[in-house]
Amino acid sequence: MGGRLPLFLPWLLLLLSSHAVTAISFTVDDFPDGFAFGAGTAAFQYEGAVDEDGKSPSIWNTYAHSARNPNEHSGDFASDGYHKYKEDVKLMKDIGLKAYRFTISWSRLIPNGRGAVNPKGLQFYNDMINELVKAGIQVHAAIYHLDLPQILEDEYNGWLSPRIVDDFTAYADVCFREFGDRVAHWTTMMEPNIIAQGSYDVGIVAPGRCSYPFGRDCTVGNSTVEPYLFLHYNLLAHSSVVRLYREKYQAVQKGIVGINLYSLCIYSLTDSAEDIQATERANDFLFGSILHPFLFGDYPESTKKAAGARLPSFSSYESELVTGAFDFIGLNHYSSIYASNNPDVSKMPVRDQAADIGALFRETRDGQAAIQYPPGSMVDPQGLEHVLKYIREKYGNISIYIQENGRPDDSLMDVERIDFLKAYIASTLKAIRDGADVKGYSVWSLLDLYEMFGGYKAHFGLISVDFKDLRRQRQPRLSAYWYSDFLKNNVAIQVENGEATATSHEQI
Template sequence: MAPLLWFLLLLRVAALPEDAATLTRRDFPDGFIFGAGTSAYQVEGAAAEDGRKPSIWDTFTHQVMMTGYSADKSTGDVAADQYHHYKDDVKLMHDLGLDAYRFSISWPRLIPDGRGEINLKGLEYYNNLIDELTRHGIQPHVTIYHFDLPQSLQDEYNGLLSPRFIDDYTMYADTCFKSFGDRVKHWVTINEPNVETLGGFDSGTWPPRRCSHPFGTNCTGGNSTTEPYIAAHHLLLAHASAVSLYRDKYQATQKGHIGITLLTGWYAPATNASQDAVAATRMNDFHIGWFMHPLVYGDYPPVMKIRVGARLPNVTVEQSKKLSGSFDFIGLNHYAVFPTLADETAFNLKQRDYFADGGVANPTKYILEGQNEYAPWALGELLEHVKLKYGNPAIMIHENGYGDAPKTPGKIEYDDDNRSKILQNYLEVLYLSIRNGSNVQGYFVWSFVDVFEFLFGNRMRFGLCGVDMSTAGRKRYVRNSARWYSGFLNGGELRSVSPLSKAYGAA
């Protein structure tokens, strides 16, 4: 058992109320934010309405997922159709008692060609959504870029592989700050850049489907040994550029906060072998440090510089100054622990990708198959690691949730008590981590409603509230986990259930 896990278990005995079931939201710090989230491509639908043009995910789902990538051949064309149901959704958020809603702006809806003319219908939609949230006392937490790069920019200059992305992204971010910053006080520049780069440019399982043999198959071209690092470098510089713009031009008057959100699964040794323990430590430096080290210290982690070598882009002195400290908070998306097996034979290959550079067996296959393990203790390990290694920054847990598949496809099911239990266990570990000094300021469940999942299509459901994807009206229904979370948010004990409006629940 990991040393920190022992510590957390001992701390739990000392720090939790006499009965763990009595833990309530009042035990969290004043001002702590509880919410839930989605992202534009995953929830909005209306993919070809009111001037929106395709993103790389539209292209990908129609070319690849319709032929079986997601098994159910689903796309985000309609998804939960929040574009037409946002008022009902905001009312439901209010009934649940959410403090905040985390969502993203669709770049190809707001600026369909990636740069240039603003789509007034898209501008109207996001203004309406933000106004509806604020009228109901719900904070809008907005992600500027959540994977949905306009296809036009991919076609023009290969998207993230070109430094031209940095300027186009900064102009897009400027439009967001200018248009919505009077009401939006929490901005995320980029969601999960440490995942987009691997899925899109190493394994090629995500758009724009770039990879090279033997690290990926059926790709449109690419080089798995170099392109993930190039794309990541441009995302980092785009983030720093947007933060610099916000601080120089908007923050003083708009009085908001800005950060970036990373996927932070925890790498833990798969066996008791010392080489697996060393590999797990190394992979946390790769997985988390790839972005956190430049954001805190202005350059890539030493272990990456040594093992990746000249394939890792150089950070100039000027870039280092812009990167270092370029956040007010860090968002962490956390779901699982990744069992880590050392594989130094991969590191000895002449051609190496990200996982071979890390000297580990590639866990992608298990992640895609949903075999990674939910382990609440890993959240405690993660938060302690970030606290000690990166100066205890302000943290938002931007995603944490549980996905399951319908027992009977197409059937509406309200019973998701496993989700409630897992979320409860994560909240208990979160509470203990805060008591132990972690500077966590908010927690968002993924997801508010069922969405199109980037890994699983409609096969897996993460929503507190279900969506009947089989009907044109996309009817919402309240699952048990939503009632449980609502009870907690409205002052009940962690295990309590809140009565909600019957209009959303079971007939």
């Protein structure tokens, strides 16, 4: 059942105690002033109410109802956040969150994709934002996460057309106008660098487009071209929104706007020149496809060479538009992988984006080579440090928010999840001490959601949700109590060799 968090649960902390000599010990006070510790959700995975109060179908709704959806359920009810957000904001306040990152559903706010705003959708987001403000929680809003209104997909193939730039900019304008007086932290897109492959190459994410032999049972798509069209128009749409915000809103609203990337630490499998080059190409595709245009107005040379004419070119106007078009970068970081050179690429008469990278990926040095989506299940806290160092050294010391980090754990006594979070938070602090400009860290996720891979069976939440009960009752897990003690009670974390333990502050 749901409920408020107790002020303290010392008996639970005893379960996490250790007498080991530690490599690092810290409290929340060791992080920079203003550092935003939070947790997140996403609209489709959280809200439910799929056809309620004027919401129209999104591409994710359509895909989830198709035969190609790998999950058992469609997610129509999700965590019922549309009706239970007030209860959830109370739980956030009890945990002590400084920030909450959620996404706005385009098809709930503007059901036709452009034009009239849905008053019920507008009221929902206004009411939820007001609850967050009243609770003293920073509002971190993301404008888009895989829920393009289906009507725009049907009209002009959505993100594959330059028409998306104007429609997305107009949608963002509504968000800034209606919510910007209370929202000062905006993320335009979630994970476009990996969605390009998942949605338009292998076709296992909405809208599920791909072509033989690269994808799985797709009826429409072109895996060789469409991932690059998506990336290109995504970058232009994001940059158009940033320009809009800076010219029309930023001076008054005093906010910031950025973009989110899926993050992996990619290690070279061996010290051979071929594997090192393959790792560099993989990093160029994963990070450089977005960050390089922001810094230099063009795609990385390795990406242009691999994709050739299939990668659109920036006009001089577009190059100027994308350059510098961010105030921060958000990272969704979970794991690490090993990369090795793929010698078979040169023999392929036709290549998709995955083949263009020219690398094979492994979970371990001894594991079977495989290209997969999403890649990475290795628990490697040091990998986050490596990523932050890589970005700083290659692209400069840009402002970064860790917007998602977590792991699934079904148990209410989720000690393994707690150890995971402690180790990654410790790595975040180490990176900051090494010079990285990291300004926030958010757990994925606040509560159990309908997951892209796993449906209702993958439980990432600090708060458990009973998906077998239509009331979707909430119950805090041990991790929620631990996070609360870290944020509110100054409990210290100790970590040794990537393994985390905790004792009360008074014992250190």
